[in-house]
Amino acid sequence: KQEVTQIPAALSVPEGENLVLNCSFTDSAIYNLQWFRQDPGKGLTSLLLIQSSQREQTSGRLNASLDKSSGRSTLYIAASQPGDSATYLCAVRPSSNDYKLSFGAGTTVTVRA
Amino acid sequence: GAGVSQSPSNKVTEKGKDVELRCDPISGHTALYWYRQRLGQGLEFLIYFQGNSAPDKSGLPSDRFSAERTGESVSTLTIQRTQQEDSAVYLCASSLGRGGAVAGELFFGEGSRLTVL
Numbered sequence: 001k002q003e004v005t006q007i008p009a010a011l012s013v014p015e016g017e018n019l020v021l022n023c024s025f026t027d028s029a030i031y032n033l034q035w036f037r038q039d040p041g042k043g044l045t046s047l048l049l050i051q052s053s054q055r056e057q058t059s060g061r062l063n064a065s066l067d068k069s070s071g072r073s074t075l076y077i078a079a080s081q082p083g084d085s086a087t088y089l090c091a092v093r094p095s096s097n098d099y100k101l102s103f104g105a106g107t108t109v110t111v112r113a
Numbered sequence: 114g115a116g117v118s119q120s121p122s123n124k125v126t127e128k129g130k131d132v133e134l135r136c137d138p139i140s141g142h143t144a145l146y147w148y149r150q151r152l153g154q155g156l157e158f159l160i161y162f163q164g165n166s167a168p169d170k171s172g173l174p175s176d177r178f179s180a181e182r183t184g185e186s187v188s189t190l191t192i193q194r195t196q197q198e199d200s201a202v203y204l205c206a207s208s209l210g211r212g213g214a215v216a217g218e219l220f221f222g223e224g225s226r227l228t229v230l
Contacts, residue, residue: 032217043117043204044221089156093217099144099208100169101219105155 002027004092006104014112019077021107023090028068031093035064035075038087038106047088048075080111115139117222119205125228126195134190134225138207145188146206146219147180156204162188195229202226 003026013019023033032051036044048057048064050073056065061078077084087108091101118137126132138145147159158172162182173179177195182188192199202224208217 034218036221041226043119043223044206044219046218046220049218091156091219096217099146099161099163099217100158100172101146103156 002030002092002094002102004090004102004104006088006090006107008107009105010108010110012110012112013080015080015082017080017111019075019080019084019109019111021075021077021088021109023073023075023104025071025073025092025102027094028071029094030068031095031098033064033066033073034091034093034101035062035073036089036091038089044089080109082111082113085109085111117205117207117220119203119222119225121225122223123226123228125230127230128197129194131191131193132195132227134192134203134205134227136188136190136205136207136222138186138188138205139220140186142207142209142220143185144208144217145182146208147188147190148204148206149201150204150224151201159190159203192227195227197229200227200229 005024034049035047038044050057050066063076066073087106089106091103093101120135145162148156150156160180161169164185165182177193180190204224206219206221208219
């Protein structure tokens with residue numbers, strides 16, 4: 001059974017600092033990995049999707065890397081802003097025929113102005 | 114529509130009553146998912162639809178929970194004889210399904226917050 005872990009559970013940084021969020025998974029046989037953002041009381045917003053054949057994806061200030069062999073993904077957010085404050089979740093999809101994602105519990109980020 | 118739409122956004126009900134939660138996926142998305150998120154906890158998978166069929170119902174917590182999808186579009190999650198432990202946010206997501214470079218990317222709705230008194 002795939003276990004997805006996100007450490008730390010919470011993170012507080014001053015505005016302008018770069019953020020590094022970690023996601024680890026126990027079974028390296030994955031199809032893809034997706035990073036989401038969740039604001040309080042809201043649904044999830046997709047940030048980046050990395051296919052198993054890719055090593056990284058970038059979108060604006062966000063960059064996500066994937067190391068399948070070590071079971072890790074890292075989300076980097078450059079030059080953080082107070083608007084980046086949210087909970088960030090990673091989710092792993094096991095195979096092309098299995099659509100059930102395994103989610104981590106998330107990292108709650110606070111960016112202080 | 115432009116995104117995944119869920120209704121109602123909030124529902125307060127009394128223990129023992131039945132509730133129906135609705136999800137309108139993004140047009141053309143063949144895959145649809147229901148997840149549950151209890152306060153302060155992670156997402157819990159409930160059920161997945163490919164088209165109108167549900168190949169994986171393994172996450173439904175009990176026989177009080179059921180879901181259907183019609184016209185490869187709208188889905189309804191029904192909870193019968195609600196209990197206090199059913200209180201949670203119920204999130205629906207959709208994805209394109211098979212094929213394509215971004216196949217499998219999930220797009221979530223805002224959720225339906227259920228409170229059982």
